[in-house]
Amino acid sequence: xxxxxxxxxxxxxxxxxxxxxxxxxxxxxxxxxxxxxxxxxxxxxxxxxxxxxxxxxxxxxxxxxxxxxxxxxxxxxxxxxxxxxxxxxxxxxxxxxxxxxxxxxxxxxxxxxxxxxxxxxxxxxxxxxxxxxxxxxxxxxxxxxxxxxxxxxxxxxxxxxxxxxxxxxxxxxxxxxxxxxxxxxxxxxxxxxxxxxxxxxxxxxxxxxxxxxxxxxxxxxxxxxxxxxxxxxxxxxxxxxxxxxxxxxxxxxxxxxxxxxxxxxxxxxxxxxxxxxxxxxxxxxxxxxxxxxxxxxxxxxxxxxxxxxxxxxxxxxxxxxxxxxxxxxxxxxxxxxxxxxxxxxxxxxxxxxxxxxxxxxxxxxxxxxxxxxxxxxxxxxxxxxxxxxxxxxxxxxxxxxxxxxxxxxxxxxxxxxxxxxxx
Amino acid sequence: xxxxxxxxxxxxxxxxxxxxxxxxxxxxxxxxxxxxxxxxxxxxxxxxxxxxxxxxxxxxxxxxxxxxxxxxxxxxxxxxxxxxxxxxxxxxxxxxxxxxxxxxxxxxxxxxxxxxxxxxxxxxxxxxxxxxxxxxxxxxxxxxxxxxxxxxxxxxxxxxxxxxx
Amino acid sequence: xxxxxxxxxxxxxxxxxxxxxxxxxxxxxxxxxxxxxxxxxxxxxxxxxxxxxxxxxxxxxxxxxxxxxxxxxxxxxxxxxxxxxxxxxxxxxxxxxxxxxxxxxxxxxxxxxxxxxxxxxxxxxxxxxxxxxxxxxxxxxxxxxxxxxxxxxxxxxxxxxxxxxxxxxxxx
Numbered sequence: 200x201x202x203x204x205x206x207x208x209x210x211x212x213x214x215x216x217x218x219x220x221x222x223x224x225x226x227x228x229x230x231x232x233x234x235x236x237x238x239x240x241x242x243x244x245x246x247x248x249x250x251x252x253x254x255x256x257x258x259x260x261x262x263x264x265x266x267x268x269x270x271x272x273x274x275x276x277x278x279x280x281x282x283x284x285x286x287x288x289x290x291x292x293x294x295x296x297x298x299x300x301x302x303x304x305x306x307x308x309x310x311x312x313x314x315x316x317x318x319x320x321x322x323x324x325x326x327x328x329x330x331x332x333x334x335x336x337x338x339x340x341x342x343x344x345x346x347x348x349x350x351x352x353x354x355x356x357x358x359x360x361x362x363x364x365x366x367x368x369x370x371x372x373x374x375x376x377x378x379x380x381x382x383x384x385x386x387x388x389x390x391x392x393x394x395x396x397x398x399x400x401x402x403x404x405x406x407x408x409x410x411x412x413x414x415x416x417x418x419x420x421x422x423x424x425x426x427x428x429x430x431x432x433x434x435x436x437x438x439x440x441x442x443x444x445x446x447x448x449x450x451x452x453x454x455x456x457x458x459x460x461x462x463x464x465x466x467x468x469x470x471x472x473x474x475x476x477x478x479x480x481x482x483x484x485x486x487x488x489x490x491x492x493x494x495x496x497x498x499x500x501x502x503x504x505x506x507x508x509x510x511x512x513x514x515x516x517x518x519x520x521x522x523x524x525x526x527x528x529x530x531x532x533x534x535x536x537x538x539x540x541x542x543x544x545x546x547x548x549x550x551x552x553x554x555x556x557x558x559x560x561x562x563x564x565x566x567x568x569x570x571x572x573x574x575x576x577x578x579x580x581x582x583x584x585x586x587x588x589x590x591x592x593x594x595x596x597x598x599x600x601x602x603x604x605x606x607x608x609x610x611x612x613x614x615x616x617x618x619x620x621x622x
Numbered sequence: 623x624x625x626x627x628x629x630x631x632x633x634x635x636x637x638x639x640x641x642x643x644x645x646x647x648x649x650x651x652x653x654x655x656x657x658x659x660x661x662x663x664x665x666x667x668x669x670x671x672x673x674x675x676x677x678x679x680x681x682x683x684x685x686x687x688x689x690x691x692x693x694x695x696x697x698x699x700x701x702x703x704x705x706x707x708x709x710x711x712x713x714x715x716x717x718x719x720x721x722x723x724x725x726x727x728x729x730x731x732x733x734x735x736x737x738x739x740x741x742x743x744x745x746x747x748x749x750x751x752x753x754x755x756x757x758x759x760x761x762x763x764x765x766x767x768x769x770x771x772x773x774x775x776x777x778x779x780x781x782x783x784x785x786x787x
Numbered sequence: 788x789x790x791x792x793x794x795x796x797x798x799x800x801x802x803x804x805x806x807x808x809x810x811x812x813x814x815x816x817x818x819x820x821x822x823x824x825x826x827x828x829x830x831x832x833x834x835x836x837x838x839x840x841x842x843x844x845x846x847x848x849x850x851x852x853x854x855x856x857x858x859x860x861x862x863x864x865x866x867x868x869x870x871x872x873x874x875x876x877x878x879x880x881x882x883x884x885x886x887x888x889x890x891x892x893x894x895x896x897x898x899x900x901x902x903x904x905x906x907x908x909x910x911x912x913x914x915x916x917x918x919x920x921x922x923x924x925x926x927x928x929x930x931x932x933x934x935x936x937x938x939x940x941x942x943x944x945x946x947x948x949x950x951x952x953x954x955x956x957x958x959x
Contacts, residue, residue, distance in 0.1 A: 228882065228885055229833075229834070229835060229866075229885060229889050230834075230864070231834045231862070231864040235836070235837070235838070235841070236837055236882060255750060255751065256749075256750055256751040256752060256753070256879070256881050257837075257879060257881050257882045257885070258837060258838055258876075258877065258879055258882065259751040259752060259879045259880075259881065259916050260838075260877055260879065260912050260914075260916055260917055261760065261767075261768075261912060261914040261915055261916035261917065262912075263736075263761065264760060264761055264767060264914060264915070264916075265767070265911075265912060265914050267763075268767055276911065277911070280838075280839060280911075283838055283839035283842065284842065299643055299644070300643070302643075327842065330849075331845075342845075342849065343849055343850045346845065346846055346849030346850060346851070347849070347850050347851065349846070350846070350849075350850075350851045353846075363843070363935075363937065364839055364842065364843065364935055365839055365934065365935065426671070426672060426697065427723070427724045427725065428724055428725050429672065429673060429674070429723070429724075429725025440697065442697060447700040448700060448702075553642055553643060554647075554679075554691075554704075555643055555645065556645065556674075556675075556693050556702065556704065558674070565674065567674055567675055567693065569675060569677055569691070569693065571679050579679070580677075580679045580680075582675065582677040584674055584675035584677075584693070588728065588732075589725055589728070589729075591728075592724075592725065592727060592728050617838070618838050618839065621751055621879070622751075752880075752881065752916075753880060753881040756880075760915050760916070765915075766915070767913075767914050767915065768913075768914050768915025768916070
């Protein structure tokens with residue numbers, strides 16, 4: 200039996216040294232911890248990562264090409280599914296870019312509603328991040344807590360927009376419907392309970408020795424490295440620079456709201472966790488300010504009949520649809536209204552030629568929309584500059600020299616959403 | 623700096639500067655591109671040290687056909703600038719800027735993948751979003767949208783770009 | 788398609804004693820029902836969440852719409868330990884071979900739920916990048932439409948699959 204190789208022995212090679220090989224291991228694209236269909240090609244020496252290569256593209260959907268074949272208003276439904284955890288931000292960037300090309304501005308109430316829903320979406324997105332990160336690092340109860348809070352937010356979204364995710368709520372010229380009558384009350388109830396819940400998460404995680412061990416000092420990215428890689432969002436702010444599009448290049452009236460941009464200095468996974476928790480608290484403050492501004496009624500869509508979406512929606516017995524008064528108007532009362540409605544829905548608006556780059560601050564960083572128009576009824580080019588796409592470039596430099604288990608913590612702290620990465 | 627001031631500042635260096643919709647756009651030749659980006663970065667008043675995105679647009683009837691645009695921003699002064707390079711149809715190559723801006727790595731790979739524009743001196747220019755063996759560059763206007771002809775209860779519905787209704 | 792029956796292999800049809808056949812039929816039917824019931828009671832899904840539907844699938848497994856009422860909260864990472872694949876999300880051309888590989892790695896009996904319109908028929912993305920319906924790659928048992936389907940819709944699809952397994956399950 201001495202001929203059988205023993206697994207514990209290593210054979211010396213010709214020079215007499217112990218033979219050492221690195222192993223190439225594939226992590227993903229089907230993996231419970233890679234936040235979607237991310238594939239990491241890891242070269243391992245035992246447990247430590249020698250090199251890492253992220254391979255993306257497993258969710259490439261051709262959204263940008265599809266937008267070129269649809270009208271301007273239909274584009275909202277396409278881009279909202281790019282970064283599916285923050286759909287309102289996708290819609291906001293696209294609508295703001297189209298509105299800049301048109302030279303119009305949404306009415307003030309619509310802007311307040313946009314800020315309100317975006318900040319609630321930020322909280323929801325950070326909750327999913329907290330839930331999945333907790334699940335992957337072993338704090339399995341965080342998964343249930345995060346999704347419990349998120350359900351409250353999604354109930355508000357469903358009452359206002361009709362959908363829990365991928366709402367086509369923001370439209371070019373404003374938003375499509377006002378809040379339901381019980382909307383402000385539900386949001387106030389949410390504002391009342393949420394700070395206590397965030398305190399609960401901090402009590403579970405912030406001083407937890409396992410959480411600290413798994414996150415402190417892991418995946419450090421310095422500010423210079425981050426800026427060189429084009430990283431934005433909580434990943435950058437955890438390394439120092441207080442760079443936030445809402446403060447640097449405000450849109451939708453963000454300059455009139457009072458909020459702070461949390462930063463940290465270490466640039467490791469724990470710092471990113473602290474930054475995101477603090478961002479959730481700041482977002483709660485912004486939501487409260489929005490609710491106060493919604494006290495006076497007003498229009499939520501521009502008045503210009505050549506540009507506004509022609510329908511009036513309201514909640515009926517089978518969900519949200521055209522209001523019966525509007526249907527009666529176009530079917531029985533006015534032929535011109537019917538023709539106008541038909542043309543707006545099938546042909547859409549025409550946007551003057553030009554190009555525009557509109558950045559917004561999504562929960563993951565700077566989400567930019569580069570929209571080119573040739574003067575027609577369809578967008579000529581819609582390019583989505585997704586923050587996760589750029590943030591993932593920094594992963595190899597964070598992982599080299601780390602352990603395999605740290606790969607999970609690092610990917611989780613980057614918070615990539617593969618829908619945005621691959622579009 | 624406001625876009626008009628930026629335009630005045632840059633007029634001397636680069637002749638083609640336009641301001642539209644609150645944004646400044648420079649058009650440069652591809653041979654000048656690395657030098658211009660370097661200058662924009664090192665100049666103290668401009669300080670364009672952040673590259674947000676690199677992308678391309680395809681104008682099939684026009685000359686030049688491809689327009690590659692670089693969105694630059696400044697971490698210090700919070701102003702933005704767009705730099706555009708025009709490329710002819712049969713000569714769609716230009717120098718890579720990854721040595722100046724490491725973030726351009728994946729952006730340039732994506733532009734190559736979807737448009738077929740080759741970036742010289744890129745560390746590893748390969749497809750990023752589409753499978754490696756894919757033929758063609760789908761975001762070109764001359765390529766079809768693709769998809770499948772949907773057959774439903776005897777009806778024949780072509781994909782979106784071939785529908786007439 | 789005609790099936791070749793190997794000689795000497797007992798296929799329960801011809802050449803056996805009728806009373807023996809009846810007893811065997813009753814035994815197998817009862818065993819069928821027992822095994823089908825057991826299979827549907829704790830069907831373990833494999834994690835195959837791709838896009839937006841994956842988030843709704845996770846919400847279905849979380850506290851509010853609890854999947855562990857049916858013993859399914861345990862999403863197995865390894866396909867070799869799972870019996871159900873819920874294809875949640877749009878399947879791109881690059882992901883299609885991976886999908887088929889994971890499906891092949893699952894042991895029999897296995898079922899597939901196609902969750903959402905993107906998995907069922909390509910959804911709104913009729914273009915070069917998305918597989919127009921995952922049933923071109925794997926056999927699908929239940930299609931759940933929606934973009935994304937609400938957790939209640941997914942639960943209804945899962946329960947229909949349970950019914951299908953319970954009534955049509957056969958031991959082979």
